[in-house]
Amino acid sequence: MNTKDKIEKCLKSAPKPPAPDGLLDKLQADVSAGDIKTQRSALRRWFAPSGGSISPWRVAAAAVIAIAVLLPLSYGATKVVKKYFITFEAEFKYPEDNTVYRTAQTMVMSGDNIKSEEDAKKVLEEFGRLYREGKAEEISPGVWQVILSNGEKFNYGGDPEILGLSEAERKKLLKKQFDEIHELKKAGKFEKTYKPEHDYLVNGIKYRYFEARYVLSDGTVKTLGDSEPVIEEDEHKD
Amino acid sequence: MDGQIKRLCRSANKGDKDAACQLLKIYYADIFAYLRRLCGSKDDAEDLTQQTFLKVWSSLGTFKSRSKFSTWLHRIAYNTYIDWRRRNSRNRQSQRNQWWQECTDTNPSPFANVAERQLAQRLYEAVDLLDEGKRQVVHLHYYQGLSLRETAKALGIATSSVKHRLREVFKILRGKFSFEEKELQ
Numbered sequence: 173m174n175t176k177d178k179i180e181k182c183l184k185s186a187p188k189p190p191a192p193d194g195l196l197d198k199l200q201a202d203v204s205a206g207d208i209k210t211q212r213s214a215l216r217r218w219f220a221p222s223g224g225s226i227s228p229w230r231v232a233a234a235a236v237i238a239i240a241v242l243l244p245l246s247y248g249a250t251k252v253v254k255k256y257f258i259t260f261e262a263e264f265k266y267p268e269d270n271t272v273y274r275t276a277q278t279m280v281m282s283g284d285n286i287k288s289e290e291d292a293k294k295v296l297e298e299f300g301r302l303y304r305e306g307k308a309e310e311i312s313p314g315v316w317q318v319i320l321s322n323g324e325k326f327n328y329g330g331d332p333e334i335l336g337l338s339e340a341e342r343k344k345l346l347k348k349q350f351d352e353i354h355e356l357k358k359a360g361k362f363e364k365t366y367k368p369e370h371d372y373l374v375n376g377i378k379y380r381y382f383e384a385r386y387v388l389s390d391g392t393v394k395t396l397g398d399s400e401p402v403i404e405e406d407e408h409k410d
Numbered sequence: 411m412d413g414q415i416k417r418l419c420r421s422a423n424k425g426d427k428d429a430a431c432q433l434l435k436i437y438y439a440d441i442f443a444y445l446r447r448l449c450g451s452k453d454d455a456e457d458l459t460q461q462t463f464l465k466v467w468s469s470l471g472t473f474k475s476r477s478k479f480s481t482w483l484h485r486i487a488y489n490t491y492i493d494w495r496r497r498n499s500r501n502r503q504s505q506r507n508q509w510w511q512e513c514t515d516t517n518p519s520p521f522a523n524v525a526e527r528q529l530a531q532r533l534y535e536a537v538d539l540l541d542e543g544k545r546q547v548v549h550l551h552y553y554q555g556l557s558l559r560e561t562a563k564a565l566g567i568a569t570s571s572v573k574h575r576l577r578e579v580f581k582i583l584r585g586k587f588s589f590e591e592k593e594l595q
Contacts, residue, residue, distance in 0.1 A: 175584050182530045183537070183552035189446040189509050191439045195456055199438055199463050203430045368497060369461075373469045 256281040256292040260334060262343055264350045269358070273350045273396070277330060285324065299326055300336015308332065333392075353386045353394060362386045370397075378402040415479045423470050430467065437480065438463070441487050444554050447509045448491050448545075458494055462487045477563050484550060484564040495542075510534045529587075536586050540579060547575045 259278045265271070281292040302308055302318040308328075311317045315329045328335075334342050356362055363385040370381035379399040386394045415436070421429035441462055446455035465486050473482055510531050537548050543565075550561040551572070558576075562569040 175587055176580055179533065179580065179583050179587050180552070182533050183548060184555075186447075186530075186534060186553045187510055188439070188443045188553075189452075189455075191442040191459075192452060192456060195442060195459065196434065196438055198456075198460060199434050200431050202460065202464055203427050203434065203467065368493060371493075373465065373472070376472055 256286060256289055258289070258292055258296065260342060262346050264347060264354075266354050271354065271357070273353065275346060275350075277334065279328075279330065283324075283326075285322070295320065295326060297336045299328055300332070300334075303332045304336065349388060349392070349394065352388050353396070356386050356388075357384070372399075412478065416475060419470070419473060419475070419479055422467075423473075433479070434463065437483055440480075440554065441483060444484065444487055444549060445491055447549060447553060449494065450509075454494070458487070458490050461494075462490045465490065478560060481556065481560040481563045484554065484556060484560075485566070488546065488550075488564055508535075533583065533587060536583055537579075540582065544575050544579045544582075547572050548579055551576070 257278055257280055259276060261274070261276045263275075264273045266273075279292075279296065281295065283295075286292050286295060298320055299308070299316075299318055302320075303316065308316040308318045311327070315327055316332050317325055317327050320326050333345060337345065365383045365385070367381050367383060372379055372381065379401055381397065381399045384396050384398045386396070388394065415433070418429045418433050418436075422433055438459065442455055442459045445458045445462070446452060449455050449458060462483070466483060469486075473479070537545060540548070546565055547561055550556045550564055551558060556564060558572050559569050562572045565572070
């Protein structure tokens with residue numbers, strides 16, 4: 173046996189590192205977590221909510237989940253707490269450069285005195301009014317507290333600006349913000365943070381996901397999800 | 411086997427989770443071993459294996475069976491590793507990858523004696539010191555058992571390039587191996 177044969181034999185019989193216990197379970201759990209054919213990350217669902225391929229429009233997304241809780245809650249007792257989800261969604265298109273911004277804010281409402289969707293909406297409206305009257309206190313970064321007219325404390329974590337507005341007013345406010353964001357985006361005046369764990373593929377093209385942080389003229393900071401194609405690659409083609 | 415894999419792929423593509431789990435059972439250990447040998451850490455290999463299969467499920471619809479499923483899978487694993495390597499290029503320098511020690515301690519050794527085993531280990535060490543392109547052809551062709559054509563497809567290069575790289579690899583390893591043999595004698 174010559175040296176080359178010996179090397180080949182040695183390489184072919186290289187030992188195989190054993191897979192750790194529990195890895196298969198984790199991988200199977202990933203399969204169980206979603207439908208394979210339509211399995212897409214939350215990000216992709218967001219980009220292409222109707223299924224199928226992502227539209228040719230460049231899309232930037234902003235999504236916020238806000239938590240709102242009425243205090244005091246009865247701690248220590250076992251009981252079923254009903255939650256109400258209220259979502260505001262908006263979309264703004266800038267056809268000149270095929271950019272679309274989508275934003276959504278979902279409030280998860282719960283509390284002893286929230287017994288219907290109407291109750292939840294009324295609390296949000298009252299919060300918005302009190303916030304605009306300067307009666308909300310920021311008790312920790314991003315969490316606001318007000319005392320409602322019935323004497324209850326109400327905590328809210330999220331963007332307080334859009335609460336207590338009519339739909340038209342809310343859209344007007346958001347449009348103003350996104351107009352400014354769009355100008356900042358065009359001028360490249362934002363900070364990018366790549367999040368490779370959210371990179372995704374569409375029709376064989378890899379898209380690199382990043383968070384774009386914009387500081388608006390009134391000091392408001394908005395962070396949006398965005399992505400850019402990686403041109404060089406034809407990866408994953410079989 | 412190939413027919414069975416194709417059937418499983420078709421079923422998985424239609425959303426059949428059992429078929430996907432069957433595919434996992436067949437391939438996950440191979441993919442883990444490939445990534446473990448490359449990246450130098452069990453934990454990183456575990457993460458990369460998970461990322462690889464997430465990419466597989468999200469792009470299974472693009473798999474057209476023009477190549478073997480295992481080749482396509484290795485291509486995704488390779489791309490996942492390359493992305494990870496780019497991101498971790500600074501930390502990687504300090505990592506010492508001795509995957510073979512983990513294996514030979516726990517698995518039955520394919521080598522006849524201690525001297526042969528030590529020689530093999532030095533060879534694996536030499537392979538890990540090769541540049542990325544050469545290292546990959548050794549890992550895919552020899553360690554993973556892919557054919558030359560499959561190795562080329564997994565790396566996205568021509569089969570002739572794989573052959574050329576292997577010739578270069580042998581030039582390097584032959585020198586090293588001959589030296590080691592003489593040393594042992």
